[in-house]
Structure formats: structure tokens, C-alpha cells
Amino acid sequence: MSDITLRAPTDDDWPAILALAQLSLSELPNSLSQDEWLNNRRSFSPSDGIQRHFVAISDERIVGYACVEHRNKNIDGRETLDGVYRLFVVVAPSARHTLATRLLAKLRECLIDLAARRAWVVEYEADAGFLAYLKEMGFVKLKSFKLEDGNPMVEMTIDAPFQSLV
Structure with missing residues (x-):
């Protein structure tokens, strides 16, 4: 992989981001549908809460997303805790350790800038490789649960x- 640059995504980037997410999810059984994943990522508005997105570009193509x-409120309408942020990192499985580390470092900068107290991720249990990587990066398991499916x-x-996270 040649030089990597990070920038904010544009509306034109979403198909490539979705394709990358689908590539990552394709390794897993019964993963989210494309529309559900994309709608979850695009569902934030400035009034809804803080959102900082980045795409990683190499050779003029998107190779990562973070x-x-x-959110200001949970789905059930309760206020969310201040200083607690959810992270997403999507990279092709072959680039997981190098690119994910770079993207997590960028997210770390954002967390510090936001004076975050905690960050969390939700991942498929079947993605044991990524869960092991997150554990190496200092994440600890909080809980297990099942989706409706x-x-x-x-x-x-x-x-x-x-x-x-550096």
C-alpha cells in the first residue's frame, strides 16, 4: 500500500465506504444488510450529536473508514453520557494491522480533542481477529449480546x- 492520506468523506464516497464495509462483513455469517449499515453511518445530523468521519485514501481509492x-439521545430517548463516544473502523482484512492502527491514532486525536472519558466499539463475535486486535490496543470486553437476527x-x-491507540 502506497502513501495513505486521511480526509473527511464526501457524499460521493459512500458507495466506496459501503463496498469496503461489505468486504469486511463478507467474512462473517448473517452480517448486517448493506442498507442498514449505510443508514446507521449516515444517520447523524449536527443537531443529533458529534460526528467525525475520515476516509483513508491510497492510490486515489478509499482503503479505510473511521x-x-x-448521539445526544439513545434510541429509547434517554440522554447519553457525556464524554462517551462510539468508534467505527472499517478496513480490508488484509490491511487490518497497519491501516487500523493509523485510523485508531486519528480517532485518538479526536477523543482527546473532545475531552472523551471513554470510547466503545461493538463488533461481531465471529470477527475474532479484529476483537483480538482491539484487545491488543487496550480495549476490554464489557458485555456480549445478540442482535435481533x-x-x-x-x-x-x-x-x-x-x-x-497510537
Whole structure:
């Protein structure tokens, strides 16, 4: 992989981001539909909460995606906790360790800038490789649960100061 640049995504980038996510999800049984995944990523508005997205570009194509998200209210209408942010990192499985590390470092900068106290991720239990990688980066398992479709999930968390995300 040649030089990597990071920038904010544009509306034209979403098909490539979705294709990359689908590539990552294709390794897993019963993963989210494309529309569901894309709608979840695009569902934030400035009034809804903080959202910082990045795409990683190499040779003029998108090779990674990462974001920090915070909603003002949960789906059930309750207020969310201040200083707690959800992270997403999507890279092709072959680039997981090199590119994911770079994207997590960028997200770390955002978390520090936002004075975050905690970050969390939700990942498919079947993606054991990525879960092991997150554990190496300092995330700890918070809980396991199943989606409505029966897919087992793992929620992992990491507390500030996020030194290991570099």
C-alpha cells in the first residue's frame, strides 16, 4: 500500500465506504444488510450529536473508514453520557494491522480533542481477529449480546487517556 492520506468523506464516497464495509462483513455469517449499515453511518445530523468521519485514501481509492460518534439521545430517548463516544473502523482484512492502527491514532486525536472519558466499539463475535486486535490496543470486553437476527456481538470499551491507540 502506497502513501495513505486521511480526509473527511464526501457524499460521493459512500458507495466506496459501503463496498469496503461489505468486504469486511463478507467474512462473517448473517452480517448486517448493506442498507442498514449505510443508514446507521449516515444517520447523524449536527443537531443529533458529534460526528467525525475520515476516509483513508491510497492510490486515489478509499482503503479505510473511521469515525467517532456521539448521539445526544439513545434510541429509547434517554440522554447519553457525556464524554462517551462510539468508534467505527472499517478496513480490508488484509490491511487490518497497519491501516487500523493509523485510523485508531486519528480517532485518538479526536477523543482527546473532545475531552472523551471513554470510547466503545461493538463488533461481531465471529470477527475474532479484529476483537483480538482491539484487545491488543487496550480495549476490554464489557458485555456480549445478540442482535435481533441472532448474531452474537461483543461490546468493548477503553478509558482515557487512550495511550495505546497510537
